[in-house]
């Protein structure tokens with residue numbers, strides 16, 4: 154199915170838009186950053202961290218696979234999905250090997266914004282067009298249930314990851330966004346998602362920073378340190394007896410009743426295999442026509458001073474996402490830094506996933522920080538980084554099984570909402586490998602539409618995302634002009 158312009162446009166609205174150099178230039182022209190901002194942007198370039206802001210390479214890195222071995226299940230990728238699946242399979246008594254190209258947490262799991270969010274962050278009308286109400290209800294259960302699942306894992310594995318169960322707020326920054334917020338909220342309620350509308354009085358009573366006018370509050374979930382969470386899963390997997398081979402890229406695999414995964418210095422033979430490579434999946438030769446990697450960026454400030462913190466209010470520290478066509482996310486961390494993500498994202502041609510900076514995105518995020526929190530304008534950055542999510546055209550998870558022997562399982566298409574769902578999917582996949590199909594897994598089954606081939610894909614996706622950027626920047630310029638007159 155060929156995506157319409159509107160489909161792509163709404164895809165961007167799901168929180169995973171991409172940008173082009175042209176769009177960045179347009180946006181800059183609209184907002185008109187001054188010389189001071191340019192100087193800050195230059196300083197920000199020094200703060201780029203190739204591994205993200207939360208994580209370092211573990212000091213106890215596991216040795217690479219050296220020689221041939223066997224397992225019941227071999228898992229490719231050591232993020233939330235791979236480690237959660239490994240832990241659930243071990244619970245069933247399976248012999249499990251995890252093959253990780255770098256180290257566990259190197260991918261999006263160690264680089265995200267740390268929102269453990271339920272279905273509140275989804276663009277319900279986008280996926281409903283593709284699947285209808287019954288599947289829609291199961292999708293809501295999947296995302297909401299994932300929050301409960303992860304909270305239970307913190308306790309079970311004794312993972313301390315600075316979790317603040319503050320809930321998540323989707324907030325308007327301009328009165329014109331009320332329709333979008335209310336419409337999405339009403340569809341969510343129809344599908345069984347529980348949330349509440351906070352009007353401006355309730356927002357001020359809660360002490361939410363004044364740039365955020367009103368919004369949909371989902372009391373489920375909150376914010377965490379994703380680096381600590383993923384390393385906690387890694388430690389739990391090692392304790393449980395999962396064999397983890399780090400700095401071990403899968404080079405190729407041979408299908409069959411027994412699958413053979415080849416790495417540079419050895420191979421793993423197993424009766425089942427799980428692709429838990431998310432944004433890197435097309436680059437590994439699977440789901441190339443179904444999912445694409447999208448680069449998402451983040452900035453983190455230096456710790457706020459007590460006076461700066463006080464100027465924000467925000468006593469409950471809710472995770473905030475904005476109701477833009479392409480959201481901004483704003484949150485405080487346990488060390489009193491501010492983390493701002495998304496706003497400008499990018500689809501790299503040919504589904505490539507180079508580990509490179511995106512300075513245009515960091516610059517845009519800094520402007521968002523200034524616009525939403527004028528009292529901390531000019532604060533230095535501690536870090537900026539980028540990572541890859543995976544995105545299907547219908548913005549829905551892509552979970553399934555393939556291969557002549559139906560023993561190659563996969564989970565991708567996180568659409569930027571994977572802290573909960575890419576953990577919970579481990580439970581669902583482990584059961585499925587055992588032959589038990591959970592009703593939620595059965596319920597969210599749907600056909601993922603094909604993406605356009607290149608170069609049309611690159612042009613269409615980046616073009617649509619650039620359009621959303623322009624619309625968002627127009628709105629931001631309107632807000633800035635209004636506050637200048639006050």
Ligand SMILES: Cc1cc2nc3c(=O)[nH]c(=O)nc-3n(C[C@H](O)[C@H](O)[C@H](O)COP(=O)(O)OP(=O)(O)OC[C@H]3O[C@@H](n4cnc5c(N)ncnc54)[C@H](O)[C@@H]3O)c2cc1C
Nearest residue numbers: 230232233234254260261262265266268403540570571572
């Ligand atoms: C900046 C940013 C902000 C985000 N914010 C949020 C948020 O606040 N809330 C939320 O829910 N989600 C968020 N996400 C999305 C979330 O991080 C992901 O959905 C989730 O981490 C995906 O987990 P995963 O295990 O599926 O994939 P990943 O964590 O990407 O893990 C895949 C692993 O596979 C490995 N791999 C790839 N190829 C090979 C190979 N050939 N051989 C061996 N290993 C291989 C990689 O090295 C990687 O470690 C964000 C993402 C980004 C980038």
